[in-house]
Amino acid sequence: MDQLTPVEELSLVVARSAGAMMAPGTVEATLRLLVEVVLETVPGADACAVTVLDAVGRGSTSVASDELAARADELQYDAGEGPCLDAVARRGRTLVDDARTDVRWPRWAVGVDALGLRSVLSSPLVAGDAVLGAVKVYSRAPHAFDARSERLLALYAAQAAVLQAALRAAERGRHLSAELRGALRSRDVVNTARGVLVERERVDERTALAVLAAQAEESGRPLHVVARAVVDAAARRRP
CATH class of the missing domain: 3.30.450.40 (GAF domain)
Known part of the structure; x- marks a missing residue:
């Protein structure tokens, strides 16, 4: 060649x-x-x-x-x-x-x-x-x-x-992947917190989500932050 x-x-x-x-x-x-x-x-x-x-x-x-x-x-x-x-x-x-x-x-x-x-x-x-x-x-x-x-x-x-x-x-692909991972993590913690409220408060899933949303609005914090606090509190109460 x-x-x-x-x-x-x-x-x-x-x-x-x-x-x-x-x-x-x-x-x-x-x-x-x-x-x-x-x-x-x-x-x-x-x-x-x-x-x-x-x-x-x-x-x-x-x-x-x-x-x-x-x-x-x-x-x-x-x-x-x-x-x-x-x-x-x-x-x-x-x-x-x-x-x-x-x-x-x-x-x-x-x-x-x-x-x-x-x-x-x-x-x-x-x-x-x-x-x-x-x-x-x-x-x-x-x-x-x-x-x-x-x-x-x-x-x-x-x-x-x-x-x-x-x-x-x-770079755009990496950025979108990071955003997607963050969104999935937020969704998971919100779903876990909703399950905690369903079990603890004896409410349905829609009501539990409404409770989380109300707490987020009242405190001015993002929904996933409120959800994380609920999950962490539940974990601390476990024997």
Whole structure:
């Protein structure tokens, strides 16, 4: 079999990883591989980073190739402007040929020039209708990125979007499972407390549940908390 190119190797890793319930560490490791491949294959790239959005749309750097990329990202978050945030907002690639002459984000441009960076190319992470973040490359040279750079970065952004979408789906599944377990535990303790009242007060199950609900409303406590108190009290009275 012919040796795989870096792009093919990365695509294979992502395809295998995204098919499983992914832990955050797995995603981070694969994103680090993506960043390494970006630096190896995108001409002119001196640094690379991946931004992800949280549930309310705030960006943070998930993986950065080095401290330079991390600091360049922080400049955008602090200023509230920059090519990465623009790519996210427009759902399209954003190119800065020379930060010294680009007038779109003046606060960001001052900071990034101080870092010695001149060119930036950002591509959004798009999965379905959702924008999950962006991947971007930085260069110390002006006019460092061309049409080939844009095509390659778009490919890598697609891979990163698959990873982030898989991670979020896994996290939602874990969250729902935890909620379900909690609901089942609450139901069990309420049913047990109802049985205690049926036996102790000689009432039917509907009346017992009404008694628990009344106690919960009167005390301002959740129903399962009141039920747990009834069950614990009954346990203490047992010889």
